[in-house]
Amino acid sequence: MTPTWAQVAYLAAAVCFIxxxxxxxxxxxxRNGNLIGAVGAVLACGTVFFAEHLRHVGPILVAxAVGAVLxxxxxxxxxxxxxxxxxxxxxGVGGAAAALVALxxxxxxxxxxxxxxxxxxxxxxxxxxxxxxxxxxxxxxxxFAKLQELMTxxxxxxxxxxxxxxxxxxxxxxxxxxxxxxxxxxFGSMLGLxxxxxxxxxxxxxxxADVPIVISLLNAFTGLSxxxxxxxxxxTVLLVAGTLVGASGTLLTKLxxxxxxxxxxxxxxxxLKGGSTLGAGEVSDRPVRSAGPADVAILLEYAQRVxxxxxxxxxxxxxxxxxxxxxxxxTSRGIAVDYAIHPVxxxxxxxxxxxxxxxxxxxxxxxxxDEINAEFKQTDVVLVVGANDVVNPAARTSPGxxxxxxxxxxxxxGRQIVFMKRSMRPGFAGIENELLFDPKTTLLFGDAxxxxxxxxxxxxxx
Amino acid sequence: MSEPVVWLTIFVLSVFVGIEVISKVSSTLHxxxxxxxxxxxxxxxxxxxxVTGFTDSTVAxxxxxxxxxxxTVNMVGGFVVTDRMLQMFTGRRRPGPPR
Numbered sequence: 001m002t003p004t005w006a007q008v009a010y011l012a013a014a015v016c017f018i019x020x021x022x023x024x025x026x027x028x029x030x031r032n033g034n035l036i037g038a039v040g041a042v043l044a045c046g047t048v049f050f051a052e053h054l055r056h057v058g059p060i061l062v063a064x065a066v067g068a069v070l071x072x073x074x075x076x077x078x079x080x081x082x083x084x085x086x087x088x089x090x091x092g093v094g095g096a097a098a099a100l101v102a103l104x105x106x107x108x109x110x111x112x113x114x115x116x117x118x119x120x121x122x123x124x125x126x127x128x129x130x131x132x133x134x135x136x137x138x139x140x141x142x143x144f145a146k147l148q149e150l151m152t153x154x155x156x157x158x159x160x161x162x163x164x165x166x167x168x169x170x171x172x173x174x175x176x177x178x179x180x181x182x183x184x185x186x187f188g189s190m191l192g193l194x195x196x197x198x199x200x201x202x203x204x205x206x207x208x209a210d211v212p213i214v215i216s217l218l219n220a221f222t223g224l225s226x227x228x229x230x231x232x233x234x235x236t237v238l239l240v241a242g243t244l245v246g247a248s249g250t251l252l253t254k255l256x257x258x259x260x261x262x263x264x265x266x267x268x269x270x271x272l273k274g275g276s277t278l279g280a281g282e283v284s285d286r287p288v289r290s291a292g293p294a295d296v297a298i299l300l301e302y303a304q305r306v307x308x309x310x311x312x313x314x315x316x317x318x319x320x321x322x323x324x325x326x327x328x329x330x331t332s333r334g335i336a337v338d339y340a341i342h343p344v345x346x347x348x349x350x351x352x353x354x355x356x357x358x359x360x361x362x363x364x365x366x367x368x369x370d371e372i373n374a375e376f377k378q379t380d381v382v383l384v385v386g387a388n389d390v391v392n393p394a395a396r397t398s399p400g401x402x403x404x405x406x407x408x409x410x411x412x413x414g415r416q417i418v419f420m421k422r423s424m425r426p427g428f429a430g431i432e433n434e435l436l437f438d439p440k441t442t443l444l445f446g447d448a449x450x451x452x453x454x455x456x457x458x459x460x461x462x
Numbered sequence: 463m464s465e466p467v468v469w470l471t472i473f474v475l476s477v478f479v480g481i482e483v484i485s486k487v488s489s490t491l492h493x494x495x496x497x498x499x500x501x502x503x504x505x506x507x508x509x510x511x512x513v514t515g516f517t518d519s520t521v522a523x524x525x526x527x528x529x530x531x532x533x534t535v536n537m538v539g540g541f542v543v544t545d546r547m548l549q550m551f552t553g554r555r556r557p558g559p560p561r
Contacts, residue, residue, distance in 0.1 A: 021498070034494075041541070067535045091500050244502065251480075350493040
């Protein structure tokens with residue numbers, strides 16, 4: 001039985017988590033909110049060592065130290081462009097931990113009580129934790145592979161995938177029933193394997209552009225599995241923290257999907273309905289108009305209004321600092337310049353804001369999509385740097401396209417459009433962009449950083 | 463109240479709190495919020511410590527220690543990376559030293 005003082009400490013930790021989430025949803029309080037969350041976590045973990053008569057304390061502390069070092073190294077070393085993968089990975093290992101905890105708890109109740117008098121609802125919660133934790137783990141690994149481009153970012157569909165998914169789901173429900181009727185560790189392990197299969201099958205058909213929504217969903221899944229394990233272990237802080245993350249994560253998933261003009265069901269299962277193979281990722285050999293940095297510099301010189309559309313390619317090339325310099329020069333010559341930030345520019349909602357803040361771009365120059373979309377018509381030059389899908393008119397015009405329905409930046413309404421691109425390769429969603437072939441469009445090929453430096457030099461000397 | 467009902471009460475109230483506290487978040491903060499929430503579910507570390515600390519089998523001890531490492535990576539890494547992201551947001555009000 002947990003002593004009363006420890007229960008109170010757990011309550012305090014739970015309050016910290018609530019305050020943390022509240023803080024994280026407003027720009028001014030976000031950083032403090034995160035720190036309060038960390039304080040709550042330390043409080044909760046410190047309490048358990050004094051409240052319970054634990055064995056193996058030495059090895060446990062060593063394991064915590066190892067995990068902490070790995071976590072800090074991962075978090076400090078990662079490039080900001082690769083952050084979504086890291087969050088996916090952290091979420092996945094959390095899910096795996098929850099599933100392992102449930103399996104160990106199952107093992108201990110089975111061996112202690114001979115499995116006769118375990119309450120049925122405990123077993124339901126155990127089965128839930130094992131399955132959902134495993135789904136979160138394997139699903140997160142697949143999202144990691146997609147974001148890291150270890151595998152194709154296009155939806156992966158094979159005949160029989162829906163059948164395999166349905167069979168795994170029915171299998172998981174059936175084995176859960178068996179586990180409740182007859183608690184055996186063997187059923188638990190099987191649930192773990194079925195969960196792993198479900199996670200992979202769930203994420204494979206999701207297209208690259210929708211991956212952030214899935215990360216958020218899996219994050220909510222891990223939260224719920226933590227909550228269920230809190231019930232099984234009789235620990236309030238696990239129940240409350242897990243439920244908070246599960247509930248807020250579900251809402252966040254919905255908000256993200258709405259920002260991308262997608263429904264959650266469409267995100268997960270849309271590709272299975274077919275018709276998403278538009279362009280098929282092939283590089284077309286239709287003629288395009290390309291130019292050199294000097295030509296683009298002249299174009300910018302004569303402009304009065306310029307809008308920059310930054311994308312992931314900008315960040316990958318680490319060209320955001322050079323871009324800021326270019327904008328500074330243009331602004332000093334009386335040209336009005338703004339950045340148009342698509343809600344999902346980069347790889348995750350808000351990702352581009354983080355990346356540009358890193359390059360110390362003034363906040364006032366960052367315009368959100370709704371704010372700036374009407375202004376493209378009066379814009380002389382739209383400079384698209386390393387972005388593609390977020391300006392692809394197919395989202396408005398081609399009902400078969402995987403990004404159809406996603407709100408886009410109306411770059412095609414500008415008087416001149418300049419694309420800085422590495423190649424004609426399609427964007428993350430894997431579809432061709434008609435705008436590249438528009439007569440108003442000029443392409444400036446090359447690595448974003450290299451080309452940007454040349455463009456900056458050309459503008460300075462003009 | 464019977465004990466399961468007490469737990470159910472805590473669960474349902476937490477659902478409402480979880481939805482309420484983040485309902486007004488701007489899209490700019492979606493990424494840090496997800497990352498911060500991700501760190502919070504790292505408290506599964508607590509569960510991992512409890513099951514490991516009460517086990518008497520070597521296999522279970524090893525599995526438990528693995529779970530502890532994974533949970534700590536989730537929790538510590540999650541908070542650190544969230545702080546790194548948010549540092550940039552607050553940093554822009556006071557521009558850093560010129561490079």
